[in-house]
Amino acid sequence: MLNWENLIGHAATVAHLKKNIAEEKFPHAVIFSGEEGVGKRLAAEICAAALLCENPVDGSPCGKCENCHLVAAKTHPDFYVVEAEETKTAPNIKIGQIREMQAEAALIPINSARRVVIIDGAELMNNAAANCLLKTIEEPPSQTIFILLTASRSSLLMTIRSRCMTINFDKISAAQIRDALISQGVEAQEAERLAVIAGGSFGRALKLKDSDGVQIRETALDTLEKIARAEFTNEEIFKRGAEMGEWSREKFADFLNHVQKILRDICFAEVTELHNPDLAPRLNAIKISERKIFLMIEAGAEFHRRLKSNANLRLLAEAYLMTLRKISGGAHFGR
Ligand SMILES: [Zn+2]
Structure with missing residues (x-):
């Protein structure tokens, strides 16, 4: 009711x-x-x-x-x-x-x-x-x-x-989201984790609970880790592009959002509260210069816009990953 x-x-x-x-x-x-x-x-x-x-x-x-x-x-x-x-x-x-x-x-x-x-x-x-x-x-x-x-x-x-x-309608605090999830029967530790990733949206927390939201964040982090370590081969990019091509556009938008948030976390770790405090040790280990991070965030916003057009998702995902790699320091061909 x-x-x-x-x-x-x-x-x-x-x-x-x-x-x-x-x-x-x-x-x-x-x-x-x-x-x-x-x-x-x-x-x-x-x-x-x-x-x-x-x-x-x-x-x-x-x-x-x-x-x-x-x-x-x-x-x-x-x-x-x-x-x-x-x-x-x-x-x-x-x-x-x-x-x-x-x-x-x-x-x-x-x-x-x-x-x-x-x-x-x-x-x-x-x-x-x-x-x-x-x-x-x-x-x-x-x-x-x-x-x-x-x-x-x-x-x-x-x-x-x-x-x-x-x-x-402002964002909802992580504590309020956590408590609401717990009252819906979500286990406390999981509720805590979802509340952090949900970024102030209870709807997102529920979606993450029911979907592979946590997995999408992991994919985003893993992508940036590989890019920072220059481990991203063309082969890897095409493989991921093919996988992402099967995703819904909404899921790819979630992926983009996670990458953007992780980039902001890497860049502003010392001045603001992290979006992903539970990931701090892994975020610390990612070494990308501030200038490159800004360029990557800009690219992310651009691809977000392109996602709304009729672009083929697989090609869009590949182009996005290529762009990130290019910004991070050039192509690394094959292995
Ligand atoms: Zn009534």
Whole structure:
């Protein structure tokens, strides 16, 4: 059931949202901004339940009425969610989806006094979709509340940003993630490790728990170790490229993220807190100059952008590994 106790962290934000709901001051258009997996979607659904609930208590949904049940089951007639659709390349939200939503939003609510529309991944709207949404947000149907969720607020149209109130969802502390994992039955040592790697995102921690996330980090570290020791042969690169070509684009993005974080850890170990404190001894042993690390981080950002295009993943992975090796000190052919 949707209730605030299930949201991890964000105490001040939750208090603010509850107050707005209780005082009937919830904005007509709001942006929940924050990284993937910090709880924006859950918070938005709890808000929707509370806004549609027959007997909300201090900004919380009662959890007992028909409206609460229908929102939780995602079958409430006045509750509408727009989500990105998977495509061959990057997921996106199309103008057709926004038009469909608008047709619904224009109708009089059926069960409640208002409608709530969630747009999850608002930065994934293409230009046409964003401009179409803008018209609705400029003159919103009076009974409809829009909650836009985004991990990249700066990618939204300025005109959309300026018409929405923004609520920031910060990263969740490692301790809070660890405790939440333990309460879900994860063993303490594993919870500690996942919480560190998750980098403030509970969603990421769960994904790591269920997937080979720890293994991806190991692959990233191992790649950099080999590159620093000039052990990366062409053969090795093609072998890895072939393996990575079979990965999902999301998994390769995770790999890129891990490499970036490890590079930052190597470079800034003395001035900031490490992303990967458990790896400190191995990080210390990697000798790459600061200048080269900056170049590698730049290359990583560039490949992240290219990943969003239609590029063949195997070729992209090979090109990335070649680039890292080139920066580290030139090619080492065969062995
Ligand atoms: Zn209720």
